[in-house]
Amino acid sequence: xxxxxxxxxxxxxxxxxxxxxxxxxxxxxxxxxxxxxxxxxxxxxxxxxxxxxxxxxxxxxxxxxxxxxxxxxxxxxxxxxxxxxxxxxxxxxxxxxxxxxxxxxxxxxxxxxx
Amino acid sequence: xxxxxxxxxxxxxxxxxxxxxxxxxxxxxxxxxxxxxxxxxxxxxxxxxxxxxxxxxxxxxxxxxxxxxxxxxxxxxxxxxxxxxxxxxxxxxxxxxxxxxxxxxxxxxxxxxx
Numbered sequence: 001x002x003x004x005x006x007x008x009x010x011x012x013x014x015x016x017x018x019x020x021x022x023x024x025x026x027x028x029x030x031x032x033x034x035x036x037x038x039x040x041x042x043x044x045x046x047x048x049x050x051x052x053x054x055x056x057x058x059x060x061x062x063x064x065x066x067x068x069x070x071x072x073x074x075x076x077x078x079x080x081x082x083x084x085x086x087x088x089x090x091x092x093x094x095x096x097x098x099x100x101x102x103x104x105x106x107x108x109x110x111x112x113x114x
Numbered sequence: 115x116x117x118x119x120x121x122x123x124x125x126x127x128x129x130x131x132x133x134x135x136x137x138x139x140x141x142x143x144x145x146x147x148x149x150x151x152x153x154x155x156x157x158x159x160x161x162x163x164x165x166x167x168x169x170x171x172x173x174x175x176x177x178x179x180x181x182x183x184x185x186x187x188x189x190x191x192x193x194x195x196x197x198x199x200x201x202x203x204x205x206x207x208x209x210x211x212x213x214x215x216x217x218x219x220x221x222x223x224x225x226x227x228x
Contacts, residue, residue, distance in 0.1 A: 033215070042201070042220035043158070058215070090157055099163030100146025100205050103216055108157050 003027045004106035006091050012112045019078040021109050023091030025071075031094035032074040033103065034058075034066060036087040043090065049074055081113045117141060120202050120219040128227050131192050135222045137202030138184045147178055149187050150201040152221065158201055161187075192226045199223045 003026035013019050023032060034046040035058075045058030047066040055066050063085060067075045078085055088110050092103040120137045127133045139147075147164035162169065164176040164185050175188040185202055202219035 040220065043218040045215055048215065097163070099148070099165065101216075102148060102160055102163070102205075104160070105157035 004091060004093060004104065006089075006106040006109050008109060009107065010110045012114065013081055014114050015082055016080050019081050019111065019113075021076045021089055021091075021111070023074045023076070023106055025074075025093050027093070028071055029093040029095070030071075032068065033092040033094070034064075034074065034076045035090045035092065036060065036085075037090060037108075038087050046076065046089075078111075081111075083113050085111065086113045087111060116219075117206075117217045118202055118204050118219040120200075120222050122220060122222060124223040124225055126225045126227055127192055129192055129194060131226075132188065132190045133192055133224065134186055134188045135200055135202075135224075136184055136186050137219055137222075138182075139202075139204045139217075140183070141204070141206045141217075142180075142183060144183075144204045144206045146205040147176075147185050148203040148205075148216075149174075149176060149185075150203055150218075152199045152201060154198075158218075161200070189224075192224075194226050194228060197224055197226045 005024045007022045033048040035043045037043050044060045046064050047058055049055045049068040065077045088108050090108045091106040094101050094103055118139050149161040150158040151161040152158040162171050164178045168177045173190045177186045199221040201221045204217045
């Protein structure tokens with residue numbers, strides 16, 4: 001258990017509404033990531049952060065923004081949700097180990113955009 | 115071509131069987147390799163790292179073939195509890211300014227039948 005929580009765990013919203021997902025970690029890890037997981041696509045990186053106020057885009061960043069004002073919290077915002085953003089969203093933190101850097105994931109948020 | 119490719123399965127095997135999954139990766143400069151396990155509606159969890167010389171963890175054996183750019187996972191004496199999706203994960207060589215992101219395969223689904 002890497003001390004990662006996500007909230008909310010489930011959310012149903014309507015097209016055009018803003019949505020913010022929260023990832024919280026308790027172990028002071030520098031790197032944090034947001035992924036989405038869809039059938040047939042696997043895990044795809046949306047945005048990542050390498051420190052407070054330091055963020056960068058991943059491969060599927062369009063329509064998403066992030067913020068990290070504290071080490072422990074990484075927020076993902078859908079400014080105007082669309083049905084194509086219906087997905088399962090996972091947050092992860094990076095841990096360095098003998099075999100290389102690995103990532104540990106939060107429990108996920110299931111988002112449905114109607 | 116996807117950076118990491120896996121046979122999606124599903125693999126349906128009887129309890130006690132031996133099953134093997136393969137995964138190929140396109141970036142020859144990739145540095146480290148992992149297998150993750152994901153249970154239905156749960157987050158991915160690290161199963162094991164893959165070392166150049168091959169490594170074993172109980173009933174699980176991981177192999178790396180750098181020349182052919184593939185990774186394998188062998189599960190012996192399959193248990194019902196091994197039913198899950200297995201994700202092949204590659205950590206490419208870090209480039210300047212990158213966050214050493216992991217690249218995930220789409221996963222291979224395994225069902226162990228009684």
